[in-house]
Amino acid sequence: MKQEIPYKIYLEEQEMPRQWYNVRADMKKKPAPILNPETLKPITAEELSHIFCEELAKQELDDTTPYFDIPDDIRNFYKMYRPSPLTRAYCLEKKLDTPAHIYYKFEGNNTSGSHKLNSAIAQAYYAKHQGLRGVTTETGAGQWGTALSMACAYLDLDCQVYMVKCSYEQKPFRREVMRTYGAKVTPSPSMNTEVGRKINAQFPGTSGSLGCAISEAVEAAMGQEGYRYVLGSVLNQVLLHQSVIGLETKAALDKYGIKADIIIGCAGGGSNLGGLISPFAGQMIKGEADYEIIAVEPASCPSLTRGVYAYDYCDTGRVCPLAKMYTLGSGFIPSANHSGGLRYHGMSSTVSELYDQGYLKARSVEQTEVFKAAQMFARVEGILPAPESSHAIRVAIDEALKCRETGEEKNIVFGLTGTGYFDMVAYQKFNDGNMVDYIPTDEELQKAAAALPKV
Numbered sequence: 223m224k225q226e227i228p229y230k231i232y233l234e235e236q237e238m239p240r241q242w243y244n245v246r247a248d249m250k251k252k253p254a255p256i257l258n259p260e261t262l263k264p265i266t267a268e269e270l271s272h273i274f275c276e277e278l279a280k281q282e283l284d285d286t287t288p289y290f291d292i293p294d295d296i297r298n299f300y301k302m303y304r305p306s307p308l309t310r311a312y313c314l315e316k317k318l319d320t321p322a323h324i325y326y327k328f329e330g331n332n333t334s335g336s337h338k339l340n341s342a343i344a345q346a347y348y349a350k351h352q353g354l355r356g357v358t359t360e361t362g363a364g365q366w367g368t369a370l371s372m373a374c375a376y377l378d379l380d381c382q383v384y385m386v387k388c389s390y391e392q393k394p395f396r397r398e399v400m401r402t403y404g405a406k407v408t409p410s411p412s413m414n415t416e417v418g419r420k421i422n423a424q425f426p427g428t429s430g431s432l433g434c435a436i437s438e439a440v441e442a443a444m445g446q447e448g449y450r451y452v453l454g455s456v457l458n459q460v461l462l463h464q465s466v467i468g469l470e471t472k473a474a475l476d477k478y479g480i481k482a483d484i485i486i487g488c489a490g491g492g493s494n495l496g497g498l499i500s501p502f503a504g505q506m507i508k509g510e511a512d513y514e515i516i517a518v519e520p521a522s523c524p525s526l527t528r529g530v531y532a533y534d535y536c537d538t539g540r541v542c543p544l545a546k547m548y549t550l551g552s553g554f555i556p557s558a559n560h561s562g563g564l565r566y567h568g569m570s571s572t573v574s575e576l577y578d579q580g581y582l583k584a585r586s587v588e589q590t591e592v593f594k595a596a597q598m599f600a601r602v603e604g605i606l607p608a609p610e611s612s613h614a615i616r617v618a619i620d621e622a623l624k625c626r627e628t629g630e631e632k633n634i635v636f637g638l639t640g641t642g643y644f645d646m647v648a649y650q651k652f653n654d655g656n657m658v659d660y661i662p663t664d665e666e667l668q669k670a671a672a673a674l675p676k677v
């Protein structure tokens with residue numbers, strides 16, 4: 223007899239994963255190694271440990287160990303907001319009149335409002351464990367900075383956040399959440415660092431960029447005894463920590479004998495998507511199961527769908543290691559888009575390699591369509607989604623509508639990465655009918671790609 227599936231599939235605390243899963247260990251062809259920006263040779267753990275914590279540098283380079291134990295202190299922190307629910311979107315299904323079954327894994331159930339806390343607590347933990355005094359980072363939209371502030375407050379670590387100046391000014395509430403958790407927030411470019419002073423002299427009055435804030439945060443870490451730099455997306459270590467999302471999703475589905483047909487995630491730097499799909503992609507690689515995996519990106523910043531697969535710099539200042547990834551070029555500046563977390567020029571090297579090998583597809587969607595999906599979702603499912611997450615909602619709705627045409631009863635699973643309470647300016651634009659969709663021209667993309675480093 224078929225078991226009735228509840229609205230929310232909860233896991234018990236003791237069912238929460240005890241290990242993270244490193245999908246790279248099971249990949250036959252591995253992602254290309256990251257390179258030292260000075261020598262252009264594969265970077266060593268020793269070299270990396272000048273920028274990152276030692277344990278994280280090891281995780282970054284490890285493509286053979288499939289499982290890493292989650293330390294108890296991190297698991298205990300996770301218990302404050304995990305396991306996160308996997309929700310059956312019965313109300314959305316009804317609204318769409320679709321035979322498809324839609325499920326979403328909700329990661330917005332913590333004060334920082336996104337999945338980024340899963341990696342923030344891990345990175346802060348390893349910094350503390352190494353006896354460091356603090357960490358530095360950048361934040362664009364503000365979600366990562368908020369998550370890191372929470373993690374550092376919990377572990378009593380100093381937290382210095384370089385926040386892109388336009389965000390610092392436009393999102394004062396995000397800034398105040400970070401300060402409430404004890405972080406020192408500096409608008410970037412600042413006068414604290416050499417690179418900041420240089421950029422301010424070169425472009426007086428500039429409102430900053432993510433690439434510039436990264437360079438400042440790295441310089442700040444290198445210049446202070448007992449500090450390291452941490453990053454909230456793109457890196458292998460971040461995907462590893464985010465695998466907790468996919469492992470829980472799989473455990474919840476397995477509990478009710480549900481086999482996903484389509485798995486959808488939004489993709490900025492690729493961390494939530496990579497984490498969500500890791501165990502499923504691992505099964506595909508081992509020939510145990512088959513899934514249709516779809517990465518969704520904004521049409522204004524289409525690294526997978528229109529980028530090139532090449533080595534590129536991860537930051538504008540070119541101080542971070544180079545990674546082989548689908549990229550639009552580190553000089554590409556995406557148009558103002560309301561999904562701040564998806565405005566990165568590149569894509570995680572693991573997600574890029576899985577995409578190149580055909581394990582996942584990519585789709586780009588326009589902003590107005592994304593907000594239409596967000597609005598519908600908010601009205602029927604109750605949660606006010608982050609604009610980033612709404613990219614996945616858009617494609618989940620589109621796939622469910624296809625099922626209405628074909629009558630197929632597919633199981634669609636998507637990642638709902640966060641809530642959108644700090645994005646009300648974007649919602650206001652949408653509600654007022656003033657939202658514009660910007661799509662870069664081929665010429666613009668060619669120009670940015672021509673500036674890729676020759677490696």
Ligand SMILES: *Cc1c(COP(=O)(O)O)cnc(C)c1O
Nearest residue numbers: 455490491492493494563610640
């Ligand atoms: C940062 C962010 C993203 C995009 O980052 P990924 O590394 O691609 O996961 C998506 N959703 C939310 C809510 C975010 O804060």
